[in-house]
Amino acid sequence: MISKAPVQFQRRGRPRSERAQQAILGAASDLLYEQGLSAMNVALVAERAGVSKATIYRWWPSKEVLALDAFATDWETISPVQSPDTGSLRGDLHERFRIFWRLMRARPVGRVLTGLAAHAQADQEFAELYRERFLEPRRIATREIFQRALDRGEIPADADVEVALDLLYGSLLHRLFQGHAPLDDHFAHEVVELVVAALESRTSA
Amino acid sequence: MISKAPVQFQRRGRPRSERAQQAILGAASDLLYEQGLSAMNVALVAERAGVSKATIYRWWPSKEVLALDAFATDWETISPVQSPDTGSLRGDLHERFRIFWRLMRARPVGRVLTGLAAHAQADQEFAELYRERFLEPRRIATREIFQRALDRGEIPADADVEVALDLLYGSLLHRLFQGHAPLDDHFAHEVVELVVAALESRTSA
Amino acid sequence: MISKAPVQFQRRGRPRSERAQQAILGAASDLLYEQGLSAMNVALVAERAGVSKATIYRWWPSKEVLALDAFATDWETISPVQSPDTGSLRGDLHERFRIFWRLMRARPVGRVLTGLAAHAQADQEFAELYRERFLEPRRIATREIFQRALDRGEIPADADVEVALDLLYGSLLHRLFQGHAPLDDHFAHEVVELVVAALESRTSA
Amino acid sequence: MISKAPVQFQRRGRPRSERAQQAILGAASDLLYEQGLSAMNVALVAERAGVSKATIYRWWPSKEVLALDAFATDWETISPVQSPDTGSLRGDLHERFRIFWRLMRARPVGRVLTGLAAHAQADQEFAELYRERFLEPRRIATREIFQRALDRGEIPADADVEVALDLLYGSLLHRLFQGHAPLDDHFAHEVVELVVAALESRTSA
DNA sequence: CGGTAATCGAGACGGTACGTCATGTCTTACA
DNA sequence: TGTAAGACATGACGTACCGTCTCGATTACCG
Numbered sequence: 001m002i003s004k005a006p007v008q009f010q011r012r013g014r015p016r017s018e019r020a021q022q023a024i025l026g027a028a029s030d031l032l033y034e035q036g037l038s039a040m041n042v043a044l045v046a047e048r049a050g051v052s053k054a055t056i057y058r059w060w061p062s063k064e065v066l067a068l069d070a071f072a073t074d075w076e077t078i079s080p081v082q083s084p085d086t087g088s089l090r091g092d093l094h095e096r097f098r099i100f101w102r103l104m105r106a107r108p109v110g111r112v113l114t115g116l117a118a119h120a121q122a123d124q125e126f127a128e129l130y131r132e133r134f135l136e137p138r139r140i141a142t143r144e145i146f147q148r149a150l151d152r153g154e155i156p157a158d159a160d161v162e163v164a165l166d167l168l169y170g171s172l173l174h175r176l177f178q179g180h181a182p183l184d185d186h187f188a189h190e191v192v193e194l195v196v197a198a199l200e201s202r203t204s205a
Numbered sequence: 206m207i208s209k210a211p212v213q214f215q216r217r218g219r220p221r222s223e224r225a226q227q228a229i230l231g232a233a234s235d236l237l238y239e240q241g242l243s244a245m246n247v248a249l250v251a252e253r254a255g256v257s258k259a260t261i262y263r264w265w266p267s268k269e270v271l272a273l274d275a276f277a278t279d280w281e282t283i284s285p286v287q288s289p290d291t292g293s294l295r296g297d298l299h300e301r302f303r304i305f306w307r308l309m310r311a312r313p314v315g316r317v318l319t320g321l322a323a324h325a326q327a328d329q330e331f332a333e334l335y336r337e338r339f340l341e342p343r344r345i346a347t348r349e350i351f352q353r354a355l356d357r358g359e360i361p362a363d364a365d366v367e368v369a370l371d372l373l374y375g376s377l378l379h380r381l382f383q384g385h386a387p388l389d390d391h392f393a394h395e396v397v398e399l400v401v402a403a404l405e406s407r408t409s410a
Numbered sequence: 411m412i413s414k415a416p417v418q419f420q421r422r423g424r425p426r427s428e429r430a431q432q433a434i435l436g437a438a439s440d441l442l443y444e445q446g447l448s449a450m451n452v453a454l455v456a457e458r459a460g461v462s463k464a465t466i467y468r469w470w471p472s473k474e475v476l477a478l479d480a481f482a483t484d485w486e487t488i489s490p491v492q493s494p495d496t497g498s499l500r501g502d503l504h505e506r507f508r509i510f511w512r513l514m515r516a517r518p519v520g521r522v523l524t525g526l527a528a529h530a531q532a533d534q535e536f537a538e539l540y541r542e543r544f545l546e547p548r549r550i551a552t553r554e555i556f557q558r559a560l561d562r563g564e565i566p567a568d569a570d571v572e573v574a575l576d577l578l579y580g581s582l583l584h585r586l587f588q589g590h591a592p593l594d595d596h597f598a599h600e601v602v603e604l605v606v607a608a609l610e611s612r613t614s615a
Numbered sequence: 616m617i618s619k620a621p622v623q624f625q626r627r628g629r630p631r632s633e634r635a636q637q638a639i640l641g642a643a644s645d646l647l648y649e650q651g652l653s654a655m656n657v658a659l660v661a662e663r664a665g666v667s668k669a670t671i672y673r674w675w676p677s678k679e680v681l682a683l684d685a686f687a688t689d690w691e692t693i694s695p696v697q698s699p700d701t702g703s704l705r706g707d708l709h710e711r712f713r714i715f716w717r718l719m720r721a722r723p724v725g726r727v728l729t730g731l732a733a734h735a736q737a738d739q740e741f742a743e744l745y746r747e748r749f750l751e752p753r754r755i756a757t758r759e760i761f762q763r764a765l766d767r768g769e770i771p772a773d774a775d776v777e778v779a780l781d782l783l784y785g786s787l788l789h790r791l792f793q794g795h796a797p798l799d800d801h802f803a804h805e806v807v808e809l810v811v812a813a814l815e816s817r818t819s820a
Numbered sequence: 821c822g823g824t825a826a827t828c829g830a831g832a833c834g835g836t837a838c839g840t841c842a843t844g845t846c847t848t849a850c851a
Numbered sequence: 852t853g854t855a856a857g858a859c860a861t862g863a864c865g866t867a868c869c870g871t872c873t874c875g876a877t878t879a880c881c882g
Contacts, residue, residue, distance in 0.1 A: 016853070036327050041842060052855040057844065111326040117382050118323035121316040122241050131385050139385075162386060163376070163395045170379030171371040177322050177382075180336050180344075181367060190368045198399040201406035218830035219873040225833080246863055257834040262865065423826025424878040430828075446737050451868060462829040467870065521736040527792050528733035531726040532651050541795050549795075572796060573786070573805045580789030581781040587732050587792075590746050590754075591777060600778045604813040611816030628856035629847040635859080656837060667860045672839065 016059075023049035024056055028070035033107050037067050037115025064119045064126055071112050072133045079103055083141045089149035089199075093192045096142060097168070101188045110176045117177075139165050155199045167195050221264075228254035229261055233275035238312050242272050242320025269324045269331055276317055277338040284308055288346045294354035294404075298397045301347060302373070306393045315381045322382075344370050360404045372400050426469075433459035434466055438480035443517050447477050447525025474529045474536055481522050482543040489513055493551045499559035499609075503602045506552060507578070511598045520586045527587075549575050565609045577605050631674075638664035639671055643685035648722050652682050652730025679734045679741055686727050687748040694718055698756045704764035704814075708807045711757060712783070716803045725791045732792075754780050770814045782810050 027048035031040040042063050046053045060066035084095040103109075116134070120127035146161045171191050175183050232253035236245040247268045251258045265271035289300040308314075321339070325332035351366045376396050380388050437458035441450040452473050456463045470476035494505040513519075526544070530537035556571045581601050585593050642663035646655040657678050661668045675681035699710040718724075731749070735742035761776045786806050790798050 020854080036323075038323070038327050042844080043842075046855095050855095052857085053844085054846085054856085055854060058853080061844095063843075114319065114323040114326045118242075118319040120384070121319045121382075122243060127384060131383065135383055135385055160395055163392060163399065166376040166379050166386070166392075167372050167396065167399060170377070171368070171375035173382075174371050174375030174378060177326075178336065178340055179325070179332060180340055181371070187368060187371075190365055191372065194368065194372060194400070194403040197406045198403035201402045216830090217875065219832045221832065222873095247865085248863075251834095255834095257836090258865085259835080259867085260833055263832075266865095268864080422824075422880055424828075424880095425826085427828070446733075448733070448737050452870080453868075456829095460829090462831080463870085464830085464872085465828060468827075471870095473869080524729065524733040524736045528652075528729040530794070531729045531792075532653060537794060541793065545793055545795055570805055573802060573809065576786040576789050576796070576802075577782050577806065577809060580787070581778070581785035583792075584781050584785030584788060587736075588746065588750055589735070589742060590750055591781070597778060597781075600775055601782065604778065604782060605809070607816045608809040608813035611812045626856090627849065629858045631858065632847095657839085658837075667862090668839085669841085669861080670859060673858075676839095678838080 017055075020049065020051050020055055021059065024051055024059075024066070025070045025073055028066050029074045032067055032071060032112045033109075036108075036111035037064070037119070040067060042066075062126075064116065064123070065129065067112070068116055068126070068130055068133055071116065074107075075103070075134070078106070083144050085148065089145065089152075089154050090192070090196050092145040092148070093142075093168070093196065094189070096145060097172070097188050097192055100138075100172070101183070101185070104172075104176060105183065110179070113173070114177050138169065142168065159199050164195055164199060167198075168192070225254065225256050225260060226264070229256055229264075229271070230275045230278050233271050234279045237272055237275060237317050238314075241313075241316035242269070242324070245272060247271070267331075269321070269328070270334065272317070273321055273331070273335055273338055276321065279312075280308070280339070283311070288349050290353065294350065294357075294359045295397070295401045297350040297353070298347075298373070298401065299394070301350060302377070302393050302397055305343075305377070306388070306390070309377075309381065310388065315384070318378070319382050343374065347373065364404050369400055369404060372403075373397070427465075430459065430461050430465055431469065434461055434469075434476070435480045435483055438476050439484045442477055442481060442522045443519075446518075446521035447474070447529070450477060452476075472536075474526065474533070475539065477522070478526055478536070478540055478543055481526065484517075485513070485544070488516070493554050495558065499555065499562075499564050500602070500606045502555040502558070503552075503578070503606065504599070506555060507582070507598050507602055510548075510582070511593070511595070514582075514586060515593065520589070523583070524587050548579065552578065569609050574605055574609060577608075578602070635664065635666050635670060636674070639666055639674075639681070640685045640688050643681050644689045647682055647685060647727050648724075651723075651726035652679070652734070655682060657681070677741075679731070679738070680744065682727070683731055683741070683745055683748055686731065689722075690718070690749070693721070698759050700763065704760065704767075704769045705807070705811045707760040707763070708757075708783070708811065709804070711760060712787070712803050712807055715753075715787070716798070716800070719787075719791065720798065725794070728788070729792050753784065757783065774814050779810055779814060782813075783807070 024045060027045045028040060030048070031045060040063065042053055042056055045051075045063075045066070046056055056066065060069065080099065084092055086092050086095055113134075116130055120130045142165055143161060146155070146159075146164065149155050150157060150159070150161075168191060172183075172188065175181055175187065181187070229250060232250045233245060235253070236250060245268065247258055247261055250256075250268075250271070251261055261271060265274060285304060289297055291297050291300055318339075321335055325335045347370055348366060351360070351364075351369065354360050355362060355364070355366075373396060377388075377393070380386055380392065386392070434455060437455045438450060440458070441455060450473065452463055452466055455461075455473075455476070456466055466476065470479065490509065494502055496502050496505055523544075526540055530540045552575055553571060556565070556569075556574065559565050560567060560569070560571075578601060582593075582598065585591055585597065591597070639660060642660045643655060645663070646660060655678065657668055657671055660666075660678075660681070661671055671681065675684065695714065699707055701707050701710055728749075731745055735745045757780055758776060761770070761774075761779065764770050765772060765774070765776075783806060787798075787803065790796055790802065796802070
């Protein structure tokens, strides 16, 4: 949950309904994938979850935060936490993005993500939350892969890992968001190959 | 203009008011940059342009299409049509993206672009228009740069130009959209360097 | 025509198109009977008449005046000018209202008339026109019938003919406007009988 | 109120704001009398009532139905429910129409009523509502007066009461709607006298 | 016979109201 | 105190019709 501090001892009054929270996130997630953020409206989430609108607004400050929570929660349940360690940068990246890619294609994630990104532009606080909840976890895991490559001396110590991350995620999300070209295995493979080639070539420089 | 075919001989009836169209696009563009797509509302555009809402809807089917038209028109007026030719792939790309970058920073373009991209996810027809009007023109110009490099033999004949384009535009737009790291000159420079290095290193492979 | 003074000698410039005027009145009349005043819109009249909106507004100051003109013109073509003279008040009235009644039922006149009456409440000038063009001609003709009855001594010299007219036309139009009861022959007959009975009974008073 | 069934036990959810409903009907009624139906617009009613447009549309399906409700409600509050019983048909009718007449003149009712009647011609469902809400209540009360006269034997058993009602209301509303002659006491008196005379004279027939 | 002028078709325009929809808040009764 | 039900304010949406306007094209007369 995003919204409230964890229960410490035992709060007074009727306890928060766990069932309701699950139902809300589930319904929100479903609607999000069906139509995207702009079509996920709170009244509909409430109806599908068998819950009142007030209950939703009690725990999430806006529909966008709810959407982010639903989306990230869903993503977390289907995505492995651990980065693979195959022994080489190339191998690790291929493995990691193979999985990432599969998840991306399993759900119409572009619709959701562009909506969240758009809202983040208009709301600083939400932007922070969005990066924390979706972007950074992915980057951290991938950063570890580069760290291992640095430790192994595969890439030069001054390699700009942050830029490499942007090349990887940026190009993938670009195709996802803009839809101008297919998101196939060949593309994912080629992106990784080119980024690795770039970093390695600069090693000798 | 998006909406009408060019004048052929002499159209019957009262001619479309050039002044009104300019004013509408101008007002829309202003509002777009001030607040972003979601805050640009048609009544306000009409008021600022000194025009009636009906006139807007006569020529643009929705506020999003108007926004796209205003944004692309604005972009076209400030953006050079020609790709530079410095004699080398590296030089051409640096030059091109230096300009692109400057334009990006001259206006709060992120808010607008994410808004348009988000809407494109919900509206197929609009997505087509969006790519045609914003995305493709940029890619075409950059593709020419790669073509010249291919002609000069700087990069291998089988180099995947489309992927290179996605690496370039994807990573730049990624930072613009997600806002997780600064959009500085160093970054723009590094992206181009890495992409060129990648393509060249694979030449020798 | 309502709108312009008659041509005196020969006006300069292109003469008014007789064909267009007929087509406009015809189209307006058709639409009026089909749907009533509120559904008769000027653009549609123009389209049906194969005429431009500007031409309509050149000759009629508003859609209501056009409607009144179309309605009254239509009514005049189907309605006999002369009042019958059967020799008795009762006979004359039955004859007159038999015809009036038949016309009323031949066309969905209620839809049109209520619209015009409603507009007359909001527009003094139009109200004047409306009475002049529709109401008074009918009353004048019926007044003649009463005058003959007075001349014959059928009804007392102090009989209030104006009230009698209101009883006759008022009750008929009431059913037409409100639609709470059928507009059958029995009703028309009974109305005339009661009014004649009332006037005659007061003779003896 | 038109819209909802009466409260049974205790309804769930936030109860309908009684204050808002009163304010809406009041504002609508005011505007109706000030300018007539066509000038009563929903946004203005909302503003005057200190209420949102959405609240109005929640309870009334169109501005016309709202207008009817406001008009009828207003009429009900100022109009006595009971028919007078003076012991004679003539007395009862004079008394009843004296009151009716006073109400009619107390407010610019013509504009409102013609507007409603005109709309009823274009909307079957509304027509039903209009008769139910405005027309029938008046006729029912007056029918009682005739019933008493029948019971007393003042008028023949086969007298057509419905036609008599149309003569009374029709002629009064005729002057109100068409405005061709004044709505004075003399007229109201004369109408009643003539109708009574007609019914009585046919008694002896 | 060419100029002048009113008229016409086409259709763009400003204005104004309509009715709909979604957000987020609030007010009840019940658990 | 939490929750379901649902009323409410706010504010934008896109549509429709009105009456005005601006063109070019047409059709008379008048000099």
